[in-house]
Amino acid sequence: MSSIHVTTQVNGDAVEFLCDTRETLLDVLRDRLDLTGAKEGCGTGDCGACSVTVNGRLVCSCLMLGVEAEGKAIETVEGIAKGEDLHPLQRKFIEHAALQCGICTPGILIAARNLLERNPDPTETEVRYWLAGNLCRCTGYDKIVRAVMDAAEEMREAS
Amino acid sequence: MQYHTPASFDEATALAATATGTTRFLAGGTDVLVQMRLDLVTPDVLIDVKKIAGVHDIVREEDGGWRIGIAVTGAEMSEHEGLCRDWPGLVEAMDLVGSTQVQGRATLTGNLCNASPAADSVPAMVAAGVEATVTGPKGSRRVPVEAIPTGPGKTSLARGEMISALHVPARVRGGGDAYLRFIPRTEMDIAVVGCGIDLTVEGETITGARMALGAVAPCVVAVRGAPDALVGTALEDAALAALADLAQAACNPIDDKRGTVGFRTHVAGVLARRVARIAYDRARENQ
Numbered sequence: 001m002s003s004i005h006v007t008t009q010v011n012g013d014a015v016e017f018l019c020d021t022r023e024t025l026l027d028v029l030r031d032r033l034d035l036t037g038a039k040e041g042c043g044t045g046d047c048g049a050c051s052v053t054v055n056g057r058l059v060c061s062c063l064m065l066g067v068e069a070e071g072k073a074i075e076t077v078e079g080i081a082k083g084e085d086l087h088p089l090q091r092k093f094i095e096h097a098a099l100q101c102g103i104c105t106p107g108i109l110i111a112a113r114n115l116l117e118r119n120p121d122p123t124e125t126e127v128r129y130w131l132a133g134n135l136c137r138c139t140g141y142d143k144i145v146r147a148v149m150d151a152a153e154e155m156r157e158a159s
Numbered sequence: 160m161q162y163h164t165p166a167s168f169d170e171a172t173a174l175a176a177t178a179t180g181t182t183r184f185l186a187g188g189t190d191v192l193v194q195m196r197l198d199l200v201t202p203d204v205l206i207d208v209k210k211i212a213g214v215h216d217i218v219r220e221e222d223g224g225w226r227i228g229i230a231v232t233g234a235e236m237s238e239h240e241g242l243c244r245d246w247p248g249l250v251e252a253m254d255l256v257g258s259t260q261v262q263g264r265a266t267l268t269g270n271l272c273n274a275s276p277a278a279d280s281v282p283a284m285v286a287a288g289v290e291a292t293v294t295g296p297k298g299s300r301r302v303p304v305e306a307i308p309t310g311p312g313k314t315s316l317a318r319g320e321m322i323s324a325l326h327v328p329a330r331v332r333g334g335g336d337a338y339l340r341f342i343p344r345t346e347m348d349i350a351v352v353g354c355g356i357d358l359t360v361e362g363e364t365i366t367g368a369r370m371a372l373g374a375v376a377p378c379v380v381a382v383r384g385a386p387d388a389l390v391g392t393a394l395e396d397a398a399l400a401a402l403a404d405l406a407q408a409a410c411n412p413i414d415d416k417r418g419t420v421g422f423r424t425h426v427a428g429v430l431a432r433r434v435a436r437i438a439y440d441r442a443r444e445n446q
């Protein structure tokens with residue numbers, strides 16, 4: 001086993017870890033940094049449950065190695081709320097009952113936030129295409145899409 | 160597994176030439192990590208190309224063409240105004256690769272070198288006349304991209320060789336390209352057939368045509384007769400029918416769960432007509 005020392009930033013905090021070269025960023029987040037928000041649904045890039053952003057870019061953390069995080073800024077669902085204050089997307093997901101089992105939710109929240117940072121006023125079609133890589137077995141997507149649209153509206157009004 | 164982050168092509172090719180065991184370059188990793196996870200390929204040596212100088216850039220070359228760095232992602236291509244204006248077909252083909260998340264990592268070079276028969280960007284690159292610079296311990300050479308894949312998962316790259324850049328030609332006036340694929344759903348699936356085309360026109364008359372098909376043979380197929388069907392026409396029904404016949408004749412597909420030989424061959428003809436119409440409109444608008 002060849003362990004490598006990695007220095008990175010997670011949700012704004014400087015973080016260091018040692019990891020095996022084969023470990024994915026998802027393994028590192030969950031098993032070494034105790035950030036279990038990102039989930040492993042498939043491990044092969046198909047479900048989006050492991051979504052995080054790396055330098056502001058949405059990626060599947062199961063398709064990136066831990067060692068590739070060197071010098072990067074990573075954001076996970078754990079960094080979305082400000083202390084006790086939920087992010088508008090989180091509040092709207094609860095209001096609209098946009099989750100059931102919740103496995104897909106951390107990935108969808110991160111993906112939706114990334115969309116709204118780039119496009120504060122997306123159409124429903126744009127939301128659906130943006131989230132096409134986030135699978136949900138429970139909700140049937142409608143409530144998720146409505147929650148994202150509603151959060152977008154609230155965030156536009158607030159800004 | 161050894162993990163290397165060379166800072167130059169010299170260093171990267173020297174590492175690849177002397178490595179022992181299974182060696183892979185790592186660009187976006189959207190094929191490499193899936194293959195590791197599924198135990199299809201377990202590299203002993205992984206050479207991450209993303210720290211090499213200049214590989215994240217899309218640069219306008221002196222002749223008006225574009226040099227696309229080997230670590231440029233699909234998302235970065237779609238966000239690049241100049242490239243989108245000149246080569247919308249190439250950009251839309253790469254944009255079909257995977258989800259938003261995959262787009263944040265996947266590269267054009269990785270799509271080419273993974274050598275999947277169904278790789279979406281490859282027919283579009285062949286239609287556009289894209290070339291690759293192949294760099295190895297003995298120096299560099301420039302080849303058309305269709306010379307890279309030699310069969311499913313296989314390339315013509317020798318030990319120690321890698322692609323160091325992709326070169327998209329200058330867009331001529333009156334030129335336009337397009338790419339379409341057929342999949343059983345609207346997003347996130349593998350092409351049953353893919354078809355890329357590049358047309359040039361003068362007024363209403365077609366003066367040049369290049370077409371290629373994906374997922375209908377072990378490698379991308381350049382449809383050599385496309386100019387015979389199209390040049391001198393204004394894409395009338397007879398020209399479209401001739402083009403569709405050529406596309407179907409070029410097919411040598413397999414039967415699998417996504418489509419039978421007959422279905423794939425039929426769809427190749429349908430897509431050929433559709434991409435030709437889109438590229439024809441784009442070419443006429445670009446005069």
Ligand SMILES: Cc1cc2nc3c(=O)[nH]c(=O)nc-3n(C[C@H](O)[C@H](O)[C@H](O)COP(=O)(O)OP(=O)(O)OC[C@H]3O[C@@H](n4cnc5c(N)ncnc54)[C@H](O)[C@@H]3O)c2cc1C
Pocket residue numbers: 044045046183184185186187188189190191192193208229255256257258261264265266267268269270271272273277278279280316320321322323347348349350
């Ligand atoms: C969920 C999902 C959906 C997908 N959907 C599609 C799709 O719709 N269409 C499609 O075509 N593909 C699809 N793919 C496959 C993949 O995303 C693409 O092939 C992608 O373009 C690969 O690029 P990469 O940078 O991630 O390559 P990597 O995984 O980094 O590399 C791929 C191969 O190329 C080699 N390589 C990389 N760079 C170089 C270089 N400079 N020189 C020589 N060899 C090199 C690597 O060693 C490896 O063998 C999908 C993948 C996933 C996970």
Ligand code: FES
Pocket residue numbers: 039040041042043044045046047048049050051060061062063
């Ligand atoms: S676990 Fe990463 S996409 Fe499914």
Ligand code: FES
Pocket residue numbers: 098099100101102103104105135136137138139
């Ligand atoms: S809420 Fe269960 S998978 Fe989405």
